[in-house]
Amino acid sequence: MSTRIYDCLKAIGERIIENKDFLTDLDREIGDADHGVNMARGFQGVIEKVPEDEADIGAALKKAGMTLLSTVGGASGPLYGTAYMEAAKVFAGKTEVTGEDFKASLAAAIEGIKKRGHAEKGEKTMLDALIPAYDTLSEKLSGGSEFLEALEAACQAANEGVEFTKTIAATKGRASYLGERSIGHQDPGATSLTITLETIRDFLKG
């Protein structure tokens, strides 16, 4: 029987693979038409390489991160790979997810992405979904919300972040070459990040 973390990673992978063409089409508008293709290849690798019986969430996330790093390529490979490996550190040795750990793992992922990509919020990147999601999760948890309720609000914030990316010009990545022409299009990385969070929410809701 497969473990919860494996099933969750598999669910994320399947959702990314389902959205392969959608993500690639978004990238075709402002990038180089490969985001969905690359992410789908990476998550196919995750589904195959993370051991089904791995109960340690940290170990499973680490393996997922290393797999993404060596299969995705482009900018998404190092960024998603780093995000998973940083999140893995928070969950090392753990087999359950709490709201506080999940929050800490998002914070670690944000720091890793910022460092690797030299990016900040507002540059039309995955951070424009991830940072609002983290802020909202953090706020809801401090306000006494249950984890799932906070995660629901975080997903909403991530979606708003994706909408926000339509209103700004890219200053990082290949979309930045378009300058103002990138306005009006949503960022593929922010979109795949939001899909990831929504899948985790759906998975935890059961």
Added chain:
Amino acid sequence: MKKLINGVDNIVDEMLEGMVAAYPQYVKRLDGFDVLVRAGGSKGKVALVSGGGSGHEPAHGGYVGKGMLDGAIAGAVFTSPTPDQVYEAIKAADGGKGVLLVIKNYTGDVMNFEMAADMARDEGIEVEQVITADDVAVENSTWTTGRRGIAGTIFVHKIAGACAEAGGSLAEVKKVAEKVIENVRSMGMAIDACTVPAAGKPSFDLAEDEIEIGIGIHGEPGVNREKISSVNEIADKLLNKIFAEGIYNSGDEVAVMVNGMGGTPLMELLVANKHVKEVLDSKGIKIAKTLVGNYMTSLDMEGFSITLLKVDDELKKYLAAPADTPAFVQA
């Protein structure tokens, strides 16, 4: 989409096998990796390693050989290779004198190559890097990722490669590579987009009478779209943007590259080159060397780029030095 392929998943692998089958005297493939290195190895010299997404053939594997590269990594189509692949290339190419990475300035390429360089340094290999950013279509400002590395990269391979072959130290090879980067500028255009096999459709749509100016080499749209005009007028637009850099002046000497994007007949590139020479002559700029052909392509894109490199005696010497690779042979 019509393509001469067996399936989108095996293109890079089959291409590399085809390269090795055609040029066993030049290149061999690292087992289990999408990496080509010199068939005879690179012992006792500084090694040059480059690479990037596939779809730019003959870049970069076609330039592995005497006088140019020691190793080349092929990523998925238009996608930077992953750090583990680059790391293997560095290890295999290292001949004991250090490795210079020639990276085209793209977010993904820089991140993946830098991660690989860190891994190699941990193993005690001396690694330096240069980043090519010759595309003047992109403004070099804090508001972009910076200029893209495009066809001008081939001049870095040629010149830094010649310096390494002549026994230059890692510091010397890096210095001459940086000199090329400072003095090389390019600009490209397309009359039709390319089709990434895995995407299955053209990367942008152009009407019958439209062209895209300032395109990159990954099917990304350009900086502006306009009605088609004569090739002379188009070449003028590209050249004017390059001249606006202020580095090519009367009395200077340059190397010229008129580079095809993959789907452009050589006939048209030669027509463009005729005009490039006329313009340079009229400006009193001397031409030291001209290259016309498909050096840095973008799959089946129809279009071309113009590259100018200002040369001095040192660059001229290395440019004229012999090279023997699958895609660039010079006695």
